[in-house]
Amino acid sequence: MSSNPLIFLEGVRKIYGAGTVRVDALSDINLRVSSGEFMAILGPSGSGKSTLMNIIGCLDRPTDGRYVLDNVDVSGLGDEELARVRNKMIGFVFQMFNLLPKQTALGNVQLPLLYSGIGPKEREENGMQMLIKMGLEERLHHRPSELSGGECQRVAIARALINKPSILLADEPTGNLDTKTGEDIISLFRKLNVEEGVTLILVTHNPEIAGEAKRRLYIRDGRIVSDSGG
Ligand SMILES: Nc1ncnc2c1ncn2[C@@H]1O[C@H](COP(=O)(O)OP(=O)(O)OP(=O)(O)O)[C@@H](O)[C@H]1O
Numbered sequence: 001m002s003s004n005p006l007i008f009l010e011g012v013r014k015i016y017g018a019g020t021v022r023v024d025a026l027s028d029i030n031l032r033v034s035s036g037e038f039m040a041i042l043g044p045s046g047s048g049k050s051t052l053m054n055i056i057g058c059l060d061r062p063t064d065g066r067y068v069l070d071n072v073d074v075s076g077l078g079d080e081e082l083a084r085v086r087n088k089m090i091g092f093v094f095q096m097f098n099l100l101p102k103q104t105a106l107g108n109v110q111l112p113l114l115y116s117g118i119g120p121k122e123r124e125e126n127g128m129q130m131l132i133k134m135g136l137e138e139r140l141h142h143r144p145s146e147l148s149g150g151e152c153q154r155v156a157i158a159r160a161l162i163n164k165p166s167i168l169l170a171d172e173p174t175g176n177l178d179t180k181t182g183e184d185i186i187s188l189f190r191k192l193n194v195e196e197g198v199t200l201i202l203v204t205h206n207p208e209i210a211g212e213a214k215r216r217l218y219i220r221d222g223r224i225v226s227d228s229g230g
């Protein structure tokens with residue numbers, strides 16, 4: 001049913017550790033995000049933003065509660081199944097880029113296609129196309145240590161987009177970039193959202209970037225304290 005949200009979290013809790021080192025990172029998170037939304041997540045350091053992104057992105061599971069993604073309850077899936085869902089539906093861009101240091105730009109970008117079982121020739125072609133789209137045609141065979149921060153982030157974005165995910169998650173994607181490069185990346189995200197209908201969720205401390213989003217979710221101490229569009 002088209003009226004069902006793409007992302008649906010109900011009573012989600014995340015507890016790290018146990019006993020005296022126990023951290024209640026998320027408590028009673030209820031959230032619906034429809035296909036095609038552009039949402040920013042804001043909140044102080046340690047409030048649970050990355051924890052929430054990791055759960056939405058199927059990199060981690062809630063301790064309690066339910067996560068239904070595209071009508072599938074993914075809260076109880078095993079690691080392999082979760083990885084399959086992630087590879088098919090989700091692109092993730094991290095603050096620290098998380099590129100493999102020994103792989104070239106082209107090698108990094110192709111990885112999700114390898115996991116999808118796509119053959120080497122098609123992988124290389126698609127990988128090149130995506131890097132060219134990101135303005136990196138001169139950097140295909142460079143390793144991350146031979147690239148600038150903005151170039152690394154563009155490689156990371158190319159990798160996130162190569163499987164044509166319906167959801168793009170970005171955790172502080174411009175935190176390590178200068179203002180101009182950050183703006184370029186945000187306008188690229190906006191374009192993906194408007195023109196290709198990609199559902200976009202990003203964590204940012206930057207009020208200008210947050211202002212671009214149509215919906216703003218504020219988190220404090222692991223709880224949603226305000227939701228401008230929900
Ligand atoms: N793997 C982990 N084990 C134990 N505690 C963790 C773990 N990851 C995060 N935490 C704790 O959970 C809380 C939420 O962390 P989280 O990374 O989600 O915060 P954040 O809002 O993303 O902060 P920042 O803005 O600094 O990135 C913090 O108190 C953090 O110390």
Ligand SMILES: [Mg+2]
Pocket residue numbers: 049050051171
């Ligand atoms: Mg974080």
